[in-house]
Amino acid sequence: MASSATVTTTQLPTYRALLEEWENKRAPVKGFSVPLAELKPLTKDASKDVIVAFRTRPSLPNEAAEKFHANPDDENASTEPVEFCAGVTVASAEPGVFVAHVPGMKWNGPTLAHETYEADLAFGPDVENEEVFQRTVVVNDLLALSLSGGVACILAYGQTGSGKTFTMESIEHRVARDLFDTARAVGRRFVQAQGPDTASSPELETGDIFEFQVTFLELLGRHASDLLEVTDKVDEQGNPIRTEVAVREDKVGNVRPNLISTAVRTSEELEALINRALSHRRTTATLRNATSSRSHAMLTITIKNTLLPYAEEGQLILVDLAGSERYEDSKDHDKQRMEEARENNKSLMNLKECVRAKAKMAAEDGFVHIPWRANKLTMLLKPIFDIESRQPSKAMIIAHVSPHIQDTVHSTNTLSYAAPFLTIPPKPRGPVPYDAEDPRTWDHDKTIEWLTKYFTKLARKSQLAEWKVKARAAELAGRRLKPLPEDAPVDIGVDVLKICPPGSTAKNLGTLYTPQFVEACLAARTASDDKLTQDQLKMRAVDVIGNLFYLILTAKTRKRNEIMKSRKKLVTNDVYGGGAAGAGRRCGGPRGADGAGAGMVRDYAEGGQGCKGG
Numbered sequence: 001m002a003s004s005a006t007v008t009t010t011q012l013p014t015y016r017a018l019l020e021e022w023e024n025k026r027a028p029v030k031g032f033s034v035p036l037a038e039l040k041p042l043t044k045d046a047s048k049d050v051i052v053a054f055r056t057r058p059s060l061p062n063e064a065a066e067k068f069h070a071n072p073d074d075e076n077a078s079t080e081p082v083e084f085c086a087g088v089t090v091a092s093a094e095p096g097v098f099v100a101h102v103p104g105m106k107w108n109g110p111t112l113a114h115e116t117y118e119a120d121l122a123f124g125p126d127v128e129n130e131e132v133f134q135r136t137v138v139v140n141d142l143l144a145l146s147l148s149g150g151v152a153c154i155l156a157y158g159q160t161g162s163g164k165t166f167t168m169e170s171i172e173h174r175v176a177r178d179l180f181d182t183a184r185a186v187g188r189r190f191v192q193a194q195g196p197d198t199a200s201s202p203e204l205e206t207g208d209i210f211e212f213q214v215t216f217l218e219l220l221g222r223h224a225s226d227l228l229e230v231t232d233k234v235d236e237q238g239n240p241i242r243t244e245v246a247v248r249e250d251k252v253g254n255v256r257p258n259l260i261s262t263a264v265r266t267s268e269e270l271e272a273l274i275n276r277a278l279s280h281r282r283t284t285a286t287l288r289n290a291t292s293s294r295s296h297a298m299l300t301i302t303i304k305n306t307l308l309p310y311a312e313e314g315q316l317i318l319v320d321l322a323g324s325e326r327y328e329d330s331k332d333h334d335k336q337r338m339e340e341a342r343e344n345n346k347s348l349m350n351l352k353e354c355v356r357a358k359a360k361m362a363a364e365d366g367f368v369h370i371p372w373r374a375n376k377l378t379m380l381l382k383p384i385f386d387i388e389s390r391q392p393s394k395a396m397i398i399a400h401v402s403p404h405i406q407d408t409v410h411s412t413n414t415l416s417y418a419a420p421f422l423t424i425p426p427k428p429r430g431p432v433p434y435d436a437e438d439p440r441t442w443d444h445d446k447t448i449e450w451l452t453k454y455f456t457k458l459a460r461k462s463q464l465a466e467w468k469v470k471a472r473a474a475e476l477a478g479r480r481l482k483p484l485p486e487d488a489p490v491d492i493g494v495d496v497l498k499i500c501p502p503g504s505t506a507k508n509l510g511t512l513y514t515p516q517f518v519e520a521c522l523a524a525r526t527a528s529d530d531k532l533t534q535d536q537l538k539m540r541a542v543d544v545i546g547n548l549f550y551l552i553l554t555a556k557t558r559k560r561n562e563i564m565k566s567r568k569k570l571v572t573n574d575v576y577g578g579g580a581a582g583a584g585r586r587c588g589g590p591r592g593a594d595g596a597g598a599g600m601v602r603d604y605a606e607g608g609q610g611c612k613g614g
């Protein structure tokens with residue numbers, strides 16, 4: 001049985017001795033695979049959609065003595081001030097492995113179990129915020145992703161006081177520091193791809209082609225409010241009253257709460273805005289007894305590429321989640337706080353299901369349902385969970401644990417919450433059979449054929465539109481223009497072999513961000529400006545890549561529906577004893593994200609290879 005914090009403190013000398021024994025036998029700690037000074041963007045596996053990291057903070061001065069007390073009824077308990085004893089140890093920084101030291105009590109005395117948890121990265125108490133930023137945001141190129149029309153999301157999870165806000169605020173300030181420089185570099189590359197004469201305005205010369213809008217939302221229990229709203233109104237306990245913000249899907253399926261959206265143009269402006277929102281959160285925290293640990297705070301930066309106004313806007317979402325309290329910790333609170341704790345737990349559990357499903361989807365090629373509509377928190381994170389979204393997205397979750405042995409029960413909860421997000425990228429399979437409707441199966445020739453056909457279709461459309469204008473002018477002048485032959489020669493204005501060089505296929509094009517594809521098209525332009533302007537080409541390029549994404553998405557959805565259908569049939573057979581091929585037994589273990597033991601049923605569907613659990 002795991003022991004309570006007070007009993008653990010009382011038995012601290014024994015636990016310390018047991019820990020020392022373990023320390024003497026342990027394997028040497030494995031460090032990071034690349035030294036900090038040599039880190040570069042995208043030096044890691046870029047195919048991962050969910051990246052999970054663990055972090056533990058150092059013990060603060062006098063913290064153990066102030067926070068933990070020995071059992072006053074125990075006569076043998078030491079009266080010395082309580083000293084720090086580690087509850088978690090880093091076994092490997094990369095891949096990340098934490099060992100949680102779980103104190104227990106048996107008839108013959110205290111015991112110490114050592115549980116191992118795995119992640120992509122593990123940050124020990126000595127790792128500085130700058131290194132955390134470099135190894136999470138920079139290495140995974142999250143800023144470039146959101147500047148390229150994608151969605152990048154970072155979530156800080158953990159027990160109250162474990163260091164979530166410390167990490168998240170540091171990431172927010174570093175984003176403010178680096179975002180605009182990265183944007184200018186990306187912008188300059190984009191402008192250069194359009195040819196040497198394009199930089200006609202100072203904005204284009206410097207690469208300032210992006211527009212940034214910032215919102216800051218707080219979700220406390222079920223109530224969403226705007227952290228940028230300034231209010232003088234306070235309730236009877238002196239808490240600021242902010243307008244309730246509705247969180248719902250609009251008619252076209254977007255979740256866009258009505259928040260104050262502020263345009264920022266420089267690092268200083270973004271920094272000031274973040275400080276303002278954080279100061280509102282902190283004020284509330286002091287007034288409301290650490291509200292920060294009871295609410296989710298979500299900073300969203302929406303990024304528009306002004307040279308591609310018709311492409312999707314990118315987003316960077318930074319979420320400092322509410323503390324993951326256990327029921328025992330909140331049961332003495334008033335009704336409102338109990339309700340908030342219940343809501344927080346619900347939202348965190350739902351978030352867990354969604355992140356797990358997303359991780360599974362990436363690892364297994366997309367056959368799961370993501371229940372993002374079940375809760376306000378996950379609704380707000382729709383851009384990263386909606387499988388129908390064409391935007392590429394990445395989620396990074398940083399799970400925080402307290403360093404103290406007295407908090408190990410909380411720590412193991414946190415680590416077992418986040419560890420299942422770790423996925424191993426799918427093993428390369430054999431060649432996928434050709435499917436005319438699935439671009440992921442096309443070879444180079446088929447891709448060139450499709451690109452040529454689609455660019456020709458768009459060129460004909462423009463040709464027809466031009467002819468209509470001329471025909472109308474001729475009609476007004478009392479003349480009749482010859483009808484345009486259906487097979488009139490048309491110049492598509494780009495070299496498709498340059499867009500998709502030999503060796504490349506539609507599957508490779510499908511992994512490009514929209515601006516990257518547009519860049520490739522601009523570099524492959526063969527027509528002069530009077531035949532095909534850059535703007536026309538950009539619009540066509542967005543249309544082509546949008547259509548390719550659409551075809552891939554439709555193929556994925558079709559395949560997913562087929563699998564879902566076959567799953568249902570097999571489950572029914574199994575329940576009624578019909579027995580699918582090889583389906584002999586049911587597995588226990590956690591249920592899958594779709595609530596139906598996804599892993600288990602999938603195995604049956606694939607011929608009963610055995611049980612994996614959800």
Ligand SMILES: Nc1ncnc2c1ncn2[C@@H]1O[C@H](COP(=O)(O)OP(=O)(O)OP(=O)(O)O)[C@@H](O)[C@H]1O
Nearest residue numbers: 057058159160161162163164165166167292293323
């Ligand atoms: N890596 C670290 N190095 C040094 N001090 C840290 C570190 N992480 C956290 N701290 C300190 O620990 C304390 C608690 O951290 P923090 O407020 O970030 O926790 P939290 O998980 O956000 O708590 P809450 O849920 O209550 O908001 C703070 O005083 C913070 O400065």
